[in-house]
Amino acid sequence: MRPIDDSPLSRDGKMLILAYDHGLEHGPVDFEDVPESADPERVFEVATHPAVTSLAVQKGVAEAYYPSYKEEVDLLAKVNGTSNLWMGEYDSAVNWSVDYAEDVGADSVGFTLYGGSNHEVEMAEEFRDIQETARQHDMPVVVWAYPRGQGVKNDTKTDTIAYAARQAMELGADVAKVKYPGSKEAMEHVIEMAGPTKVIMSGGSKRSDREFLESVKAVIDAGGAGLAVGRNIFQRENPEYILDALEEVIFEESSVDTALAA
Numbered sequence: 001m002r003p004i005d006d007s008p009l010s011r012d013g014k015m016l017i018l019a020y021d022h023g024l025e026h027g028p029v030d031f032e033d034v035p036e037s038a039d040p041e042r043v044f045e046v047a048t049h050p051a052v053t054s055l056a057v058q059k060g061v062a063e064a065y066y067p068s069y070k071e072e073v074d075l076l077a078k079v080n081g082t083s084n085l086w087m088g089e090y091d092s093a094v095n096w097s098v099d100y101a102e103d104v105g106a107d108s109v110g111f112t113l114y115g116g117s118n119h120e121v122e123m124a125e126e127f128r129d130i131q132e133t134a135r136q137h138d139m140p141v142v143v144w145a146y147p148r149g150q151g152v153k154n155d156t157k158t159d160t161i162a163y164a165a166r167q168a169m170e171l172g173a174d175v176a177k178v179k180y181p182g183s184k185e186a187m188e189h190v191i192e193m194a195g196p197t198k199v200i201m202s203g204g205s206k207r208s209d210r211e212f213l214e215s216v217k218a219v220i221d222a223g224g225a226g227l228a229v230g231r232n233i234f235q236r237e238n239p240e241y242i243l244d245a246l247e248e249v250i251f252e253e254s255s256v257d258t259a260l261a262a
């Protein structure tokens with residue numbers, strides 16, 4: 001397992017990945033609340049906030065915008081992804097190679113694995129190639145560990161989330177990004193099952209400042225390494241305010257009250 005503590009992906013072993021692949025995964029609907037968030041330039045600016053350890057984007061966004069931000073932003077290449085336009089069993093296309101991602105300037109790679117989908121076997125085989133190539137380039141690998149599909153009855157159950165984190169670890173991920181299982185105790189179990197793989201929380205749909213920060217605090221208190229978050233940042237009118245609060249909760253291990261008052 002590759003240690004990621006010294007990589008650009010994390011700071012002091014903690015991380016805050018700003019995810020911005022929603023235009024592909026969900027479509028323009030995610031930009032409706034804050035129309036300026038459709039402009040990748042605005043999100044690259046947000047990613048220069050010191051709390052953000054890397055920005056996760058798809059190939060087209062990286063090609064067009066990353067050249068202007070190489071000095072200020074660490075890039076995570078989200079190498080697979082798919083749209084909401086089609087119907088069928090969960091799957092995700094590999095859209096760029098690790099070699100090309102490194103050419104574009106990426107420091108790390110991200111891959112969605114839908115454990116439980118009828119396409120799980122093919123996805124795991126695709127991941128083998130991604131993971132081994134990333135090792136050759138010394139790039140940390142983050143798995144979006146999303147158990148979904150016909151084999152999964154309840155993707156919010158702690159045991160299901162723990163299985164997804166374990167699967168990511170067994171396949172060689174450095175970081176498993178999982179849905180919040182609902183409590184600090186549940187998260188502790190997920191983290192235990194992930195062994196040496198760091199566990200981070202997936203942000204989810206937009207919530208109140210306090211509710212969102214309480215879940216992040218529970219993850220940190222459980223021993224989690226941070227979060228990968230999109231909508232709870234770019235769907236806010238003032239992303240800097242919530243990033244300042246996240247800096248407190250994740251990196252300073254402050255209470256939510258302290259973070260909100262800062």
Ligand code: FBP
Pocket residue numbers: 019020021022025026144202203204205228229230231232
């Ligand atoms: P959010 O914080 O907005 O949930 O972003 C994290 C993320 O994994 C994105 O990378 C991705 O586009 C989105 O969530 C997928 O959301 P879902 O599949 O849960 O609708």
